[in-house]
Amino acid sequence: MTSNFLELKGLYKTFDNITALNNVSLNVSKGEVIFIIGPSGCGKSTLLRAVNWLTPPDKGEVWLEGNLVGSSSSKLTIKEAKLLNNLRAKMGMVFQQFNVWPHLNVLENVVRPQLVVAKRNKANAESKALKILDEVSLHNKIDEWPDHLSGGQKQRLAIARALAMDPILMLLDEPTSALDPELVGEVLIVLKRLVNNGMTMLIVTHELGFASEFGDRLLFMDGGEIIEEGSPKKILTMPKTKRLKMFLKKLDITSFKH
Amino acid sequence: MLEYQIFFDYAPILLIGFWLTIKIVVCAIALGIPLGLFLALGRRSNFVIISFLSTSFIELFRNTPFIIQVFLFYYVLPFYGLRLSAEYIGVLALAAFGSAYFAEIIRAGIDAVPKGQLDSARAIGMTDWQAMRNVILPQTLSIVIPPLTNQTLTLIKESAILSTITVHELTMTGLMVQGETFRPFEVFIMVALLYWALNETIATIMRKFEQNTKKNRKAGSIGNSSTTLKKSTSIK
């Protein structure tokens, strides 16, 4: 559609003395799948958390479909806070540590935010939840407690919970990093289906194979800045900067397959 | 030496006092826990005035003897035109005292919930209050029940101090019986035994309950760490 589906303008954020975001700007088109890579502490997670204002930047603006998500970390008015919550509901977020809710069973994890945030009625919320849990292959676990699920199942539950809100954008923060290697595949299958359905996504990951196969664009971040960006295949095979070369070399040594 | 007859003669009147002790403590808890929750949330509030007032209330009530709080309530409320019976003043004082401790217990419980839980609730569009109600507080519950029970036991014991403002609870009744019989040993041993029995009963129920929840949690907690779980899952 338009190039300004999601716009990040001049984001800047410091924690104590560390610069996590240093004047980062980014335009994302609808349906685009963007992967973000970089060494730990490079600001990639902060960037993701700035998009839905979970970690408000010190400076800069975020726009989603022409709506201002946030424009500084000053106190929000009640009206602005309400708008922000509405926009957050449209941006599904998936965390490295899953953050499923252990006091609610699988079905309730997906139903509760629909009731509380989207104000759907219970019947609609439940039928929607069942449909989505079926899509992520958790239909036979709906009465299970999250603590009894494997890591892969928890992450699929977290994705289902986000999808039930009908997001127009998905933010995934290292969705497979906390998983045992044999459980990564089942989560990637779900993510691939999202890509094929045309979901707009920002994904922080170390799965370079996945990124080069499905990414429209790849960003390499270091020191709070976007160092390189472009098509994943090009960037991964022909890195221009020394920093990216070093990063890829290290990743090559530490990862056994790819 | 011991006059057993006193046990039989005065047991009924002591039991009436005991019953009032129980009623007062139950009312104080019913008032004190909501107030404690309110104070705990207030202390964490972003509004400086609310957090200052909550913190002051908590620290003032935790760092002074209950007996002076009781006397202050007893004299201050009528001073500002609020005339209540000693029983009601006693309930209010005990509730205020308890709420300061309840608040700190609840605050610690909230802090024990992993930060990611709040992140996920906010990221999905919940307001702070919705996140608190739907995600954080339910998880706090199992953490705070044992310390809240301990605090309840403390309130039972502290309620004895309400005898100083002539609330006819167990200790006051004991003092009256002792004044009548001049048999302090028999009377105060009986009073002590009643408190002790109530305390032990609640503590025992709590221990049983805790053992049960521990067992249940153990069954569930294996899956908490993805690396320890070797359950195979279908990869399609």
Next chain:
Amino acid sequence: MNKVKFDISYTFDAIPRLLEGAFVTLQVAILGFTLSVLLATTITVARTSLNSKIFNSILAFYISFIRGTPILVQIFLVYYVLPVFGLNLGPFTAGIIAITLNSAAFVTEILRGGLASVPIGQFEAAKSLGISGYALWRKIILPQTFITSIPPLVNEFTMVLKATALLSMITVVELMRVSQQIYSANYHPVEVLSGTFVIYFLMCFVVSRSSVFLENRFIVKRAR
């Protein structure tokens, strides 16, 4: 209602006498707490060294009774009951005994926790060096037990400090009793009690905040 105004001059007038009362309160608290720590230490050493079933069950009974009953009732028991057995102690002594017996139960529990955190190897190492009996406890085990127990001990001291106010009920003239004497003479309980409240708060607050300071001091001393 003719005297609805809070007249702070009554508070200020009361302060000199209240401070005298506070001084007595501190004395009672320090004396009671010191005695209770001595008693609890003796109990702890005896329990570990004797390892006797009878001693342990008597101890369990004592601790359970103290923890399960109000300290006010314990104070009455000591104050009213001892004379029955011919022991005519004044209120001050009776009060100190009650506070000591009460606090010792809690301190024993604290020291049990502290002792559990001393590695068993410390006993073995000392024994292999031929250190035993008094020297083992005095030089090796107890110092470690007390240092790890500083925060709960400080907390217990504030409990004792607060409990001393109950001695006003058996006519010990400490801070609470002094304030009652003042307002029963001038009929301004709200003003006088407010001043008393503030003095108690300052004492308890300072003591409870000293925990961190004490801990640092002792850990530094040990590291030297």
